[in-house]
Amino acid sequence: GAVVSQHPSRVICKSGTSVKIECRSLDFQATTMFWYRQFPKQSLMLMATSNEGSKATYEQGVEKDKFLINHASLTLSTLTVTSAHPEDSSFYICSAIRQGARGYTFGSGTRLTVV
């Protein structure tokens, strides 16, 4: 089946630093990947849609200069949280869909804590 590998699973960083999160589709090509954020006891909220070879599309209220998304290949999308602040602490998770499949596959998520 379709597998999406996401890492790191957990990261703690100092305020003001940048953190990169990677998502790889292991056995399929993902022309589109989605990045979600989940705050405690809240639902998954779509942050942006990442398309291979083009600029990401960000949801309203998500700062594109703060959350940099790069989708340079058909199997890799990265999310970089720049100048992280404690309020950026959250659970970030990516998903992709294999062409022809009906359901989405999700990465295992990244727990970001900014101290």
Next chain:
Amino acid sequence: KQEVTQIPAALSVPEGENLVLNCSFTDSAIYNLQWFRQDPGKGLTSLLLIQSSQREQTSGRLNASLDKSSGRSTLYIAASQPGDSATYLCAVRPINQAGTALIFGKGTTLSVSS
């Protein structure tokens, strides 16, 4: 704008009980609906996917139904076990458009006591 609501937000039951989780959505123009399980601090595990043309799907002790016209889906868990304790998320995929993301409800947190 599509909105997905899940009721109840939390549920506690003794082991062995049958239970029903509810999901409703405001726009019936969906491609499919998917139920996920999320353990604390973990990613999502897909449980069942129902296409818009289907009425229900079954996997083991789980049965999901879909009434697209009324904007409702239920997840039925038979003979609940402590290992079923988790948060259950319902998500809809809007009518098939390239690059369309899932829209999630807030989830139902289930606790099954032994």
